Amino acid sequence: MHDPNRNISAVMITYNEVEHIDAVIENLEFVDEMIIVDSFSNDGTVEAIGNHPKVTLIQRPFKNYTDQKAYALSQASNDWVLFLDADERLTDALREEIIKVTQKPNNPVAAYYFYRTFMFKKERLRFSGWQTDKNYRLFRKSKVHFKEDLIVHETLVVNGKSASLKHKLIHFSYKDYEDYKGKMLKYGQMKARHTAHKNVSPNFFHFYLKPGFKFLYNYICRLGVLDGKKGVTICYLNALGVYARYKELERLKQQHAKSTESRGIKPIQKQRDLSSTAA
Structure with missing residues (x-):
């Protein structure tokens, strides 16, 4: 008899992942169900997925990461869900650990963190802020949901106990300089859109001091210096993401101001307080 509480659904969202898609599907062949939600x-990528009959492909427009992942999660038939990105891979040891915990009778854990090993091309990046990187990747569908008010760096809300698996997930995030730069710029711009409603006027502090602190923190405090040239590159590009966030925020505010002006709405000016000049 089929027991959805003991079987595993692998779920992921994709957009232009032809370089990774075959490898990640093959890496997940042990699961009972595989669902990919692709943003056209x-x-x-779509043609490659079609070569894997076990995979259920759904194409859906991309609104934001939280919306897309929440939808993908809703499509899973099993309670245990393994939610990966296309550039992530399970080691044999991690796969066995996943099978063990999901088959454990009366397992009280609702969600598991996976620590990740960051790969710089084909070399391991040991520091630069990534050494303690972890994310929820295995959880019970019935015990979690994605926090709706975040559109990037989506957050999983867990109703129950969390734990961490021992073995690490391999993360092939860095293909080349331009690819990783594009990711950092995209994340920065999306974070700006998420915080555009806040009363923040970007200035010298946001454009230079915050990115500078981000670089120095990861390079010095988080030991990026020990990663050599790789550390310089990663710390710089992560700082660039901070700069991109505030440049996009500045652009959005200017765009809003022009839109308001074009509709003939004048900004409210504070009335001068004359009490201090009264005779």
């Missing part, structure tokens, strides 16, 4: 890739 145009690089051959």
Whole structure:
């Protein structure tokens, strides 16, 4: 008899992941169900997925990460869900650990963190802020949901106990300089859109001091210096993401001001307080 509480659904969202898609699908062949929600890739990803009959492919427009992941999660048939990105891989040891905990009778854990090993091309990045990187990747569908008010760096809300698995997930995030730069710029811009409603006027502090602190913190305090040239590159690009966030926020505020002006709405000016000049 089928017991959805003991079986595993692998779920992921994709957009233009042809470089990774075959490898990640093959990496997940042990699961009972595999669902991919694709945002209309145009690089051959969809055609590659079609070569894997076990995979259920759903194409859906991308609104933001939280919305897309919440929808993908809702499609899973099993309670245990393994939610990966296309550039992540399970080691044999981690796969066995996943099988063990999901088959454990009366397991009280609702969600598991996976620590990740960050790969710089084909070399391991040991520091630069990534050494303690972890994310929820295995959880019970019935015990979690994605926090709706975040559109980037989505947050999983867990109703129950959390734990961490011992073995690490391999994260092939850095393909080349331009690819990783594009990711950092995209994340920065999306974070700006998320915080555009806040009363923040970007200035010298946001454009230079915050990115500078981000670089120095990861390079010095988080030991990026020990990663050599790789550390310089990663710490710089992560700082660039901070700069991109505030440049996009500045652009959005200017755009809003022009839109308001074009509609003939004048900004409210504070009335001068004359009490201090009264005779």
